[in-house]
Amino acid sequence: MASISFARGVPSPDILPVAELAECAAAVIEAEGQTILNYGPAFGYLPLREWVGAQHGVAADRVLLTPGSLMGFNFVAQHLLGGGGAAVVEAPTYDRTLGVLRGIGSAIEPVPLSKAGLDLDRVETLLGADPPPKLLYVIPTFQNPSGRTLSAGQRHALVELAAARGVMVFEDDPYRLVRYSGEPEPTLHELAGGEGVIFASSFSKTAAPGLRVGYLVLPEPLVVPLTAVAASSYIAPAQLPQAALFELIRRGRFEHTLTQTVDVLRARRDAMLAGLEAEMPEGTAWSEPDGGYFLWVDLPAGVDSSALLADAARAGVTFVVGTDFFMTGEGQNAMRLAFSFPSVGEIQDGVAILGALVRERAAAS
Amino acid sequence: MASISFARGVPSPDILPVAELAECAAAVIEAEGQTILNYGPAFGYLPLREWVGAQHGVAADRVLLTPGSLMGFNFVAQHLLGGGGAAVVEAPTYDRTLGVLRGIGSAIEPVPLSKAGLDLDRVETLLGADPPPKLLYVIPTFQNPSGRTLSAGQRHALVELAAARGVMVFEDDPYRLVRYSGEPEPTLHELAGGEGVIFASSFSKTAAPGLRVGYLVLPEPLVVPLTAVAASSYIAPAQLPQAALFELIRRGRFEHTLTQTVDVLRARRDAMLAGLEAEMPEGTAWSEPDGGYFLWVDLPAGVDSSALLADAARAGVTFVVGTDFFMTGEGQNAMRLAFSFPSVGEIQDGVAILGALVRERAAAS
Numbered sequence: 001m002a003s004i005s006f007a008r009g010v011p012s013p014d015i016l017p018v019a020e021l022a023e024c025a026a027a028v029i030e031a032e033g034q035t036i037l038n039y040g041p042a043f044g045y046l047p048l049r050e051w052v053g054a055q056h057g058v059a060a061d062r063v064l065l066t067p068g069s070l071m072g073f074n075f076v077a078q079h080l081l082g083g084g085g086a087a088v089v090e091a092p093t094y095d096r097t098l099g100v101l102r103g104i105g106s107a108i109e110p111v112p113l114s115k116a117g118l119d120l121d122r123v124e125t126l127l128g129a130d131p132p133p134k135l136l137y138v139i140p141t142f143q144n145p146s147g148r149t150l151s152a153g154q155r156h157a158l159v160e161l162a163a164a165r166g167v168m169v170f171e172d173d174p175y176r177l178v179r180y181s182g183e184p185e186p187t188l189h190e191l192a193g194g195e196g197v198i199f200a201s202s203f204s205k206t207a208a209p210g211l212r213v214g215y216l217v218l219p220e221p222l223v224v225p226l227t228a229v230a231a232s233s234y235i236a237p238a239q240l241p242q243a244a245l246f247e248l249i250r251r252g253r254f255e256h257t258l259t260q261t262v263d264v265l266r267a268r269r270d271a272m273l274a275g276l277e278a279e280m281p282e283g284t285a286w287s288e289p290d291g292g293y294f295l296w297v298d299l300p301a302g303v304d305s306s307a308l309l310a311d312a313a314r315a316g317v318t319f320v321v322g323t324d325f326f327m328t329g330e331g332q333n334a335m336r337l338a339f340s341f342p343s344v345g346e347i348q349d350g351v352a353i354l355g356a357l358v359r360e361r362a363a364a365s
Numbered sequence: 366m367a368s369i370s371f372a373r374g375v376p377s378p379d380i381l382p383v384a385e386l387a388e389c390a391a392a393v394i395e396a397e398g399q400t401i402l403n404y405g406p407a408f409g410y411l412p413l414r415e416w417v418g419a420q421h422g423v424a425a426d427r428v429l430l431t432p433g434s435l436m437g438f439n440f441v442a443q444h445l446l447g448g449g450g451a452a453v454v455e456a457p458t459y460d461r462t463l464g465v466l467r468g469i470g471s472a473i474e475p476v477p478l479s480k481a482g483l484d485l486d487r488v489e490t491l492l493g494a495d496p497p498p499k500l501l502y503v504i505p506t507f508q509n510p511s512g513r514t515l516s517a518g519q520r521h522a523l524v525e526l527a528a529a530r531g532v533m534v535f536e537d538d539p540y541r542l543v544r545y546s547g548e549p550e551p552t553l554h555e556l557a558g559g560e561g562v563i564f565a566s567s568f569s570k571t572a573a574p575g576l577r578v579g580y581l582v583l584p585e586p587l588v589v590p591l592t593a594v595a596a597s598s599y600i601a602p603a604q605l606p607q608a609a610l611f612e613l614i615r616r617g618r619f620e621h622t623l624t625q626t627v628d629v630l631r632a633r634r635d636a637m638l639a640g641l642e643a644e645m646p647e648g649t650a651w652s653e654p655d656g657g658y659f660l661w662v663d664l665p666a667g668v669d670s671s672a673l674l675a676d677a678a679r680a681g682v683t684f685v686v687g688t689d690f691f692m693t694g695e696g697q698n699a700m701r702l703a704f705s706f707p708s709v710g711e712i713q714d715g716v717a718i719l720g721a722l723v724r725e726r727a728a729a730s
Binding site: 018023038208239 | 375388403468598603605
């Protein structure tokens, strides 16, 4: 029986730069072990902060390195929403973000995100509430779960709406550099001139997730309070993974690793799109992402994704049902497919299995 | 001018096992990079969990590895106290613990800790409150900041009082293996048969702080909820530092590293005790720790530790004033001295400088 995961939003092990990171880790411990094996600063390893800052046109002291960017989102949520208040999110959005917001008891206000983009009228209404929400959380590029990317026009509009109401934006952008086609849009952070937007990313998709190196680029007023939250959480992050990663960059091998990753994943995306085109019945629609790990499938009317998943799992194929990415039970007719983990051959086989099941259920409904 | 820190509760760089950890890190990435550089389990690297579990007589699934034990305390505080309730702490106690509890808005109830031990009558009164407190936080061995260790009798009594009232105990025990003299007392965790006590420790004092490898040994009912808090915080911890540390253990080098550390730090403790004996005027008293990083000095009547610190800093010697370790302004007449960082020579010089300043102030008061 096939065992093919379209559920796991993780890279396949073969694309991780194992041999190079082994060398880099040994080299940095030998060179700097007395520093990086001791307690370090709460904001992380300075050379990597400097490099990240340069990528985003800010000084190193605006960069907070965190053990993964989800940790950074937790710090922001704790600081901005710990005392109450609402967060505006895309619907669908990243399920772990919903989990964090639920965990701190935040009110969550969803804004529909579709093929047409984000519903900006709804954003304007929600940001216009009194009191306004404390945070607008968006994943504007190759979104998890939808694979969609906001247009330049929508980005401009979002930044203006948020600035007009003084609402802090959290731009979660881990997939940006994992691009297979098309041209990059400006970040919200750039469009806002670095103010009023917290930019979050990580090296999980560009180097290796297990390093757990993420970062926040912070507006100046948030630097001191969020560094204090980090210090109170873990004193300091582990510098070894951060320094090993910086060594990969310093050796000029980061670009090379990223290019290899992008080439492998582009072929997987292409295989998945071709498979869907060949296998799915009329009435099925899907996003066509220019990058990232995921695409979103709207199933034919009457096909329930939970029932489909039960069938598919028996046939050895898994995915995540659409409902996981909404607050209120939507998404029953949709699924998220990740193409980051299986090989091209597995993708072809898996989509053929899914396609047969969808055709069967669509015909029966 | 001297620049001698009795403030920093950190090891000196020379005692870190740099060369060995460089080898271990490279070896584990080469052998297991495709696993440990990818997303891992929220509870951490399994072989290390198994080893930790064996040390404490529990199965691996009771062990949650965290990026430092302070992170683990944050998880417990979030889970047990996030919805309100009081925590009972020793006074003095670890300043970062007070910071975490303040941060989540917990009520904090201090119990005096002195040369005579913990005030068990006060513990009984506080645990008898209605509703009872949610957590009893203690550092029973070589406490930070006092250097004091609770006797076996006090440990038995504490465990009984907590069990009688159903109050969860957090036993923070990072210094236990860093022992220079005397015999170990049983842990509260052992005395309680593993129930009703969360045991926390780390490898920061026994291998290297920068690895950020701490752990919680959890009562069974807390395993699932605290693992969920960890997953929601950072998906998974970095496995590289955990695996590198386990490789050090697997090679049989952990004991050797620890023995070297203990030998170096014993000499520093001895130098500090000898210096205090030689330099401090009558009316000064200090704890005589059998291990750990710290000792506590009660200054002669009328000598204020903040004023003393101002003088000492000008002369190049720093320490932490006693007030940092209390809730309510106590400790003005006390200071915490760390002997983990300076060399024996620096300790002799630094204590001589401090002694002269204390004698001067004591004579003037």
